[in-house]
Amino acid sequence: MKGLWIVTTETSAEPTRRDFLYIATGAVAAVGAAAAVWPFIAQMNPDASTIAAGAPIEVDLTPIAEGQDIKVFWRGKPIYIMNRTKKQVEEARSVALSALPDPQTDQERTKEGHEQWLVVIGICTHLGCIPIAHEGSYDGFFCPCHGSQYDSSGRIRQGPAPLNLPVPPYQFVSDSKIQIG
């Protein structure tokens, strides 16, 4: 800002030592001002304790009976863990990929050997509401906000949401325990 007027006061067409001094001063001041802005922006990012609190969590699956689900929180996000029935798995696997707005197989979205378990982040990909489990016409999730319907694999089937419910990073530590994160 300090540099702005400077260049215009120069009348000679040839660059002079004076020009150089003015431009250098203006440039250094501008660089300083830009650098000074950085801490004020960086402070808005999650702080170190928030990041540390987002560490992986372990969830015990034994209390979840077939056909039931639980909701746990990881990094402030609701995670659905659903113990699917045979019928739900079947439905999820029999649908043709071409019929899906966001094509993905059920195999890609679950872990091999643990087919009945569906773990998805329960945030509607439309505008962030929490879909309700075991509702809607696809045996999966129904978002009450604007009517998006997800199937039993958490894939978008109908409504304004563009994408499937995302699968968080997780792995099975044992047959009855998963680690999310």
Next chain:
Amino acid sequence: MSGPSTYQPQSPFMKWLEQRLPIAGLVHSSFIAYPTPRNLNYWWTFGAILSMMLAVQIVTGIVLAMHYTPHVDLAFDSVERLVRDVNYGWLLRNMHAAGASMFFVAVYIHMLRGLYYGSYKAPREVLWILGVIIYLLMMATGFMGYVLPWGQMSFWGATVITNLFSAIPFVGDSIVTLLWGGYSVGNPTLNRFFSLHYLLPFVIAGVVVLHVWALHVTGQNNPAGVEPKTEKDTVPFTPYATLKDAFGMSCFLVFFCWFIFYMPNYLGDADNYIPANPGVTPPHIVPEWYYLPFYAILRSIPNKLMGVVAMFGAIIVLLFLPWLDSAKVRSLRYRPLAKRFFWGFVATCLMLGWLGAKPAEGMYTILGRIFTFFYFAYFLIVLPLLSRVEKTLPLPNSIAEDVLNKGKVVGTTAASLFAAVLAGTMLFGGVQSAKASEGGESPPSLSWSFAGPFGTYDRAQLQRGFKIYKEVCSACHSLKLLQYRNLAEPGGPSFTLDQAKAIAAEASIKDGPNDAGEMFERPGRLADTFHSPFPNEQAARAANGGAVPPDMSLLAKARSYPRGFPQFIFDFFTQFQEQGPNYIDALLQGYQDTPPEGFSLPDGSYYNKWFPGHSIKMPPPISDGQVTYDDGSPQTLPQYAKDVTAFLMWAAEPHLEARKRLGLQVMIFLIILSGLLYFTKRKVWSNVH
């Protein structure tokens, strides 16, 4: 703001806008074409410096408010979380805290300049009064801001200052209750102070607009004190004043950054790193340095009501200055007698500042009364009298003529600059020397790897220190503000992440409730803190003979001792800040089996040479050979003491290395910028002289 604008818009859009909202014309006439006297010296750049500081305080303050929690149980920790965990949080906090002091440094210089050159005289009375109002608002804002971190000084400062109002007859107590929102300083008080501390800076900004408006109506005063008569007496604001101001601001930033990056605690009080405790008053309640002269006036009057009246009167009298001093000649340059009294007044203010930091007893009270008298006498006797009897020197005919006598001016400017620097350092030292009056020996100054501008922690030492904390201190003391992950973070003891995880896993953390509604124990994780071994404060007290072992997170910054005059002045230049570590190290080695003759030691206490009062409840915590070192360092008490102290310093300030590293970069940058601005300014001004 000064008459119809001469601004000629060029582009069609600007023409269109100018007819509807003449904002470009306003900016042009106020900050570009605005004529400024060509003989202004660098004391006139403090107006721009103050605008800059107001902006810095508002911007950093808004950011701090994003991370601060105004609640008595959470405020202290939220400030520490900001400093430790938020990206650049330590920087923003230091900027705001040191910025408050810098704001006052600049405002005092600005006011003294006004006083010296008679800038309050007709037609600038309203300009001056608006300035005094800004100053009053600044005092209120600064005070409430100091309360927000909710440390010991915050709490007791709030208590003492709000109690000033109890001196008002009849309604005093009701007013104090009203201010507190309770029967003592508490959560409602903190909440309203936060709200008002956020509001007042914008009120200040509003009054600043009026101040600048009034300035642009009357025009600036100048060192000669004669009004500009012809074109030759003035230069356009831009580029001449703009560049001069920019150079002044850049130099001031160097000074400011010295505090931000190297001396962040020099102007603060160690006691404010102890969380507020309504049950214990610190031995020395000292306000921030910028209130000290008024605090001295308050204490020198032996009557509660009159003391408060005198204190407020000392500021209110400034409002009447334009009429108390009726001399026609403005600048003290042409008033030889008044000039002497002016410097006497400056000395009086400094003395009052120094006395304000001293205990109110004996000699100090007497001196306090004498200088309080001098203070008021300057305004109420000296100035009215002098303006009638003094024989003034001949004034220059015009500003242009004044510029020709430049050589002389440089001499006086240099002399007064020197005096101001000296005065400033003396005032800063007031607080420090206050505590020096407690007397007694100071702990020996050790050499620390983290001292000085390039200081860094010694990794091996931090790891050894941590071992001592774990094996010895942690039996009684917590480190609540530290998390296990910190052990592996850059700038610290450099444990690997796996080592830190393993250390965390050794701890057992109470968590829950689980699905069955029960609390359970689990191994620690990286995000857990070093919690206290005792379930609650009462248990800690019971197990330790009635004394709670303090949390050690901030110990190295919360302990200090006086450095005395003139040592504290050298400390400013040598960046000495290691009182805390010196004290802790000395304390650990300061136990004596037999107290000196005549000292009666209470039961269950131990004699320690360095503990205040000498009687400490903590038994000697560590002795030779108690902890095994793997790296071959001597297993002796002095080595243990030094290692654990270094560890505690890191615990108190985990970003110390980042602070000093960034400080060096910023300093180099600012010095280059100041140099460039200086030469640019000289080039531009060369055609004026």
